[in-house]
Amino acid sequence: MKKVIHMMRWCLPFTASFIRNQIVHHQQYEPAVVYLQKSEGGFLRELSEKYPTFCPFTNGFDRLIYEKARLLSPRAKSSLARFIEDFQPGLLHLHYGVDTLVYAGILSTLDIPVCVSFYGYDCTSFPNRFYGYGRKLLKKHVFDNPGIDLYLAMTEDMKKDLIRLGCPEDKIIVHYYGTETKPFQMERSYQEGETVNLMIISSFQERKGHAFLIDAFAQLQKSTAKNVHLHIVGDGYLRRDIEQKIAATGLNNITLHGPVQYGSEEHLAYFRMADIFVHPSVTPPEDGEKEGIPGAIIEAMAAGLPVVSTYHAGIPYIIESGKTGILVREYDTDGLKGALQSLVEHSAYRETLGRAGQEYATRHLDITEKELELEHIYELMTKAPQRANTALPAGSRTSD
Numbered sequence: 001m002k003k004v005i006h007m008m009r010w011c012l013p014f015t016a017s018f019i020r021n022q023i024v025h026h027q028q029y030e031p032a033v034v035y036l037q038k039s040e041g042g043f044l045r046e047l048s049e050k051y052p053t054f055c056p057f058t059n060g061f062d063r064l065i066y067e068k069a070r071l072l073s074p075r076a077k078s079s080l081a082r083f084i085e086d087f088q089p090g091l092l093h094l095h096y097g098v099d100t101l102v103y104a105g106i107l108s109t110l111d112i113p114v115c116v117s118f119y120g121y122d123c124t125s126f127p128n129r130f131y132g133y134g135r136k137l138l139k140k141h142v143f144d145n146p147g148i149d150l151y152l153a154m155t156e157d158m159k160k161d162l163i164r165l166g167c168p169e170d171k172i173i174v175h176y177y178g179t180e181t182k183p184f185q186m187e188r189s190y191q192e193g194e195t196v197n198l199m200i201i202s203s204f205q206e207r208k209g210h211a212f213l214i215d216a217f218a219q220l221q222k223s224t225a226k227n228v229h230l231h232i233v234g235d236g237y238l239r240r241d242i243e244q245k246i247a248a249t250g251l252n253n254i255t256l257h258g259p260v261q262y263g264s265e266e267h268l269a270y271f272r273m274a275d276i277f278v279h280p281s282v283t284p285p286e287d288g289e290k291e292g293i294p295g296a297i298i299e300a301m302a303a304g305l306p307v308v309s310t311y312h313a314g315i316p317y318i319i320e321s322g323k324t325g326i327l328v329r330e331y332d333t334d335g336l337k338g339a340l341q342s343l344v345e346h347s348a349y350r351e352t353l354g355r356a357g358q359e360y361a362t363r364h365l366d367i368t369e370k371e372l373e374l375e376h377i378y379e380l381m382t383k384a385p386q387r388a389n390t391a392l393p394a395g396s397r398t399s400d
Contacts, residue, residue, distance in 0.1 A: 006023050009096070010037050025178075033052070058079055084112070097138055107145060123162055139165065155176065155292065177370055190275075196228050200233065210238065290312065309327055
C-alpha cells in the first residue's frame with residue numbers, strides 16, 4: 001500500500017476533527033503522523049493506536065528550542081529525516097500554512113512531494129500579525145519554498161486569499177476535505193414542541209459570532225410568541241466574555257454548556273435535542289480572521305437540522321440560501337433574528353430546509369468521496385514528471 005505522512009504542530013485537539021478525519025479515512029494510503037506538541041484529551045491516543053506516530057524531540061533541549069523559537073534543532077531535523085526515510089512515504093501532507101513554517105527548512109532536503117493544506121486563520125489573520133511580518137514569513141518560507149509542490153485551498157474564496165499573499169496560482173488546488181456525515185444522520189421529527197431549541201456548537205472564538213447571535217436571540221425573544229431556548233455548546237478563551245454577554249441580556253433561556261467530545265453519544269444527543277442549528281460566522285475587523293468551512297455546519301445538516309449561517313468565507317459554497325439553509329449578512333442582527341424567527345414559527349419550513357440540507361450534505365460533502373479526491377491529488381503529485389510543476393492545470397479544483 002502507498003504511504004503518506006501527515007505533519008502538524010499540535011496532535012490533535014478535538015477542534016481539529018477535520019484533520020483526524022483525513023487521516024483515518026484513507027482508502028489507498030497507509031498514513032503516519034508527525035507532531036511537535038501533544039493535545040491532551042484530543043485524538044492522539046486514537047491515532048497512535050492505529051498508525052505510526054512520531055515526535056522528533058529526543059531531549060529537553062530540543063523541545064526548548066522549539067518552544068522558545070519555533071525552530072527544529074539540528075538533532076530534531078536528523079531524527080525526523082530518519083523517521084521519514086524508514087517509513088518511506090510517497091509524499092508528505094502538512095496541515096496549516098502556519099505550522100509549515102516550523103518544518104520549512106527541512107522540506108527541500110527530502111526530495112519527496114509535499115502538499116500544504118490551509119484552513120482559515122493561517123491565510124487571513126496570521127499574515128497581519130507582527131505588523132505584517134506574518135505575511136513575509138509565509139511568502140519566504142512557504143510560498144517560495146522549493147520543497148513544496150502544492151497548496152490545498154478549501155474554497156475559491158480561500159484560493160483568492162492565498163494568491164493575494166503571494167502563493168503561486170498554478171500550484172493551488174481547491175479541495176474541500178469533507179466531513180463524516182454518516183455518524184450524524186438521524187431520523188428527525190419536525191413536529192411542534194413546547195419549546196423550539198436553537199443550538200450552536202463551536203469553540204469560543206470571535207469569528208464564530210457568539211456575541212452577534214446573542215444579540216439576535218435577544219431580539220427574537222421579544223418578537224415571537226413561541227417559547228425559545230438557545231443552547232451554546234463549547235469552550236474557549238472567550239468564555240468569560242460570553243458569560244457576561246448572556247448575563248447582560250437578563251434572559252434565563254440561554255444555556256451555556258461545556259465542551260463536547262467529537263462523535264460521542266453526548267455530541268449526537270445535542271443534535272437530537274435541537275430544532276435549529278445556527279452558526280453565524282463573522283470576520284472580525286481587528287484581524288480579518290476567517291473560517292474555511294465549519295465542520296459543525298455539515299454535521300448539523302447531516303443530522304437533518306435546518307441551518308442558519310452567514311455569507312462568510314466558504315459557507316456559501318455549501319449552503320444555498322432558501323434551499324439547503326438560510327444565510328444572512330455578517331453582523332446583520334435584524335437579518336439573523338428574522339431568519340431564526342421564520343424557522344421558529346414555521347415547523348414545515350424547518351422540515352423543508354432540514355431535509356434538503358441533509359440530502360445535500362450526505363451526497364456531496366461526505367468524507368468518503370472527498371477522500372478519494374484527495375488521494376487522486378496525491379497520485380497526480382507523485383506521478384508528476386517534474387516536481388517543480390504540478391500535473392494539474394492552474395485553477396484546478398476537486399470540490400463541489
